[in-house]
Amino acid sequence: MRIEKQALLGASTERAWALLLDPVVMAACVPGMASIEVISDTEYLATIKVRISFVSASFRIRTTIVDQRPSVWLRSVGTGEDSALASTLRHDTQIALEPAPEGQTLFRVESDVEVLGRVGAFGLSAMKTKADRLWDAFVEALQSRLAAEAG
Amino acid sequence: MHDFDYLEPETIDAACAALAAGGEDTRIMAGGTALILALRQRLVMPLRVVSLSRIAELRGIHQADSGEISIGACVRHADVAQSPLVAGHYPMLAHLASVLANPQVRNQGTLGGNLSYADPSTDPPGCLLAIGAQVVLRSVAGERRLSMEEFLVDYFETALQPGELLARIILPAPAAGAHGTYARHLRTAAEHRPMANVSIFSAGSLARPKKVRLVVAAATPVPVLIEAARMLEDAMPTCAAIEAVASAAAMAIEPLSDARADGEYRRTVVRVLAARSLAGHFGLPGDAS
Numbered sequence: 001m002r003i004e005k006q007a008l009l010g011a012s013t014e015r016a017w018a019l020l021l022d023p024v025v026m027a028a029c030v031p032g033m034a035s036i037e038v039i040s041d042t043e044y045l046a047t048i049k050v051r052i053s054f055v056s057a058s059f060r061i062r063t064t065i066v067d068q069r070p071s072v073w074l075r076s077v078g079t080g081e082d083s084a085l086a087s088t089l090r091h092d093t094q095i096a097l098e099p100a101p102e103g104q105t106l107f108r109v110e111s112d113v114e115v116l117g118r119v120g121a122f123g124l125s126a127m128k129t130k131a132d133r134l135w136d137a138f139v140e141a142l143q144s145r146l147a148a149e150a151g
Numbered sequence: 152m153h154d155f156d157y158l159e160p161e162t163i164d165a166a167c168a169a170l171a172a173g174g175e176d177t178r179i180m181a182g183g184t185a186l187i188l189a190l191r192q193r194l195v196m197p198l199r200v201v202s203l204s205r206i207a208e209l210r211g212i213h214q215a216d217s218g219e220i221s222i223g224a225c226v227r228h229a230d231v232a233q234s235p236l237v238a239g240h241y242p243m244l245a246h247l248a249s250v251l252a253n254p255q256v257r258n259q260g261t262l263g264g265n266l267s268y269a270d271p272s273t274d275p276p277g278c279l280l281a282i283g284a285q286v287v288l289r290s291v292a293g294e295r296r297l298s299m300e301e302f303l304v305d306y307f308e309t310a311l312q313p314g315e316l317l318a319r320i321i322l323p324a325p326a327a328g329a330h331g332t333y334a335r336h337l338r339t340a341a342e343h344r345p346m347a348n349v350s351i352f353s354a355g356s357l358a359r360p361k362k363v364r365l366v367v368a369a370a371t372p373v374p375v376l377i378e379a380a381r382m383l384e385d386a387m388p389t390c391a392a393i394e395a396v397a398s399a400a401a402m403a404i405e406p407l408s409d410a411r412a413d414g415e416y417r418r419t420v421v422r423v424l425a426a427r428s429l430a431g432h433f434g435l436p437g438d439a440s
């Protein structure tokens with residue numbers, strides 16, 4: 001499944017970049033993120049819980065930043081699994097930041113996500129819609145964090 | 152399927168106690184039409200399943216002295232369709248229950264299971280929101296009564312808390328001149344589930360309605376009450392006003408985009424379905440666009 005998203009953030013590209021790479025901020029803003037461990041400058045291990053109706057998946061995802069141009073662009077890849085549901089998840093994600101009018105930043109994400117195993121049985125449509133809802137919640141959390149910093 | 156304990160309490164209190172004692176690994180089962188599929192696919196692996204099928208209090212459709220109509224959570228869709236009380240006071244709901252899914256599901260699936268599952272591609276939630284229904288939830292802590300707006304939280308998400316069960320659905324005391332219309336759109340005739348649906352509920356005369364509630368569902372993650380429909384209140388409905396409300400409804404929603412249909416197509420379907428249904432509801436010449 002391919003996910004393409006964008007949002008305007010009320011901060012400079014440098015500030016937005018720092019925020020997106022701050023594990024504490026991500027733990028607070030990514031919906032369902034139960035924990036995040038920093039393994040090195042470019043490696044993270046995160047546990048993310050996602051619930052669709054009565055099905056709850058808990059993926060432990062190891063993500064590596066494979067390439068980056070600070071404050072502009074990065075590419076990360078990751079794999080994770082939910083052992084109880086015998087499911088795996090793989091993602092290949094690019095994040096781009098661009099200056100936008102009035103000191104804002106255009107934040108774009110393109111991600112190829114593959115979910116294999118039993119969770120896949122719930123259906124791609126439901127997962128895609130869930131991903132949309134999670135994205136909206138994530139952007140809202142980021143924006144209110146930036147607004148709180150500014151105010 | 153993996154092994155689990157199967158409990159069949161006979162009262163709501165006993166069911167609530169079993170849910171409270173069981174914790175996270177306990178699941179409620181009503182008709183089982185959704186839960187059994189998930190158990191078979193091992194998407195859920197509970198240690199205990201609490202069946203509601205022996206609880207007489209969760210069945211039956213009654214009218215209280217206040218005029219409110221109470222539908223037990225374990226009432227099956229087929230029972231709603233055949234209930235003289237529902238057909239007499241809320242024919243739109245009886246009609247809906249007679250066309251949803253297929254005969255097997257209507258004879259096995261329950262209204263409470265349908266609402267608790269919160270799948271957007273369903274019929275009752277939008278209709279019940281239009282009618283102004285409420286739900287009664289029970290747990291060991293007691294009882295809560297919520298409006299449909301409060302109950303339907305988000306995509307596949309309700310206000311039900313762990314340990315809580317949906318006990319009954321309350322339809323308001325029938326109002327004078329109340330009139331309802333329900334319309335669903337299927338992608339193909341062979342599909343069971345709606346791709347979009349529209350519910351209209353008005354009170355007062357049709358020539359000059361006092362109250363108009365329009366709800367769009369199945370096309371959206373959660374049913375949406377269309378505020379713009381209130382422009383039809385206290386005025387004589389006209390084709391132009393109906394067109395304006397239908398267009399406003401299509402613009403107000405954030406449509407789902409999935410394998411059934413993409414978002415812009417759903418928006419178009421909602422506009423046409425709303426225009427036709429409103430025209431039919433108020434007895435005006437239909438829209439064919």
Ligand SMILES: Cc1cc2nc3c(=O)[nH]c(=O)nc-3n(C[C@H](O)[C@H](O)[C@H](O)COP(=O)(O)OP(=O)(O)OC[C@H]3O[C@@H](n4cnc5c(N)ncnc54)[C@H](O)[C@@H]3O)c2cc1C
Pocket residue numbers: 054178179180181182183184185186187203224225251252253256259260261262263264265266267268270272273274275311315316317318343344345
């Ligand atoms: C082939 C098919 C076609 C369908 N088409 C349609 C359609 O066109 N329109 C439509 O509206 N629906 C449709 N459905 C869904 C149908 O309405 C089901 O009846 C409903 O979703 C589940 O009801 P159930 O009683 O079988 O619930 P179950 O499978 O027993 O339970 C579903 C979920 O709700 C929980 N639950 C059940 N009862 C309660 C309660 N009282 N309190 C708290 N939690 C509870 C369970 O724990 C479970 O998580 C379709 C289903 C199928 C299989």
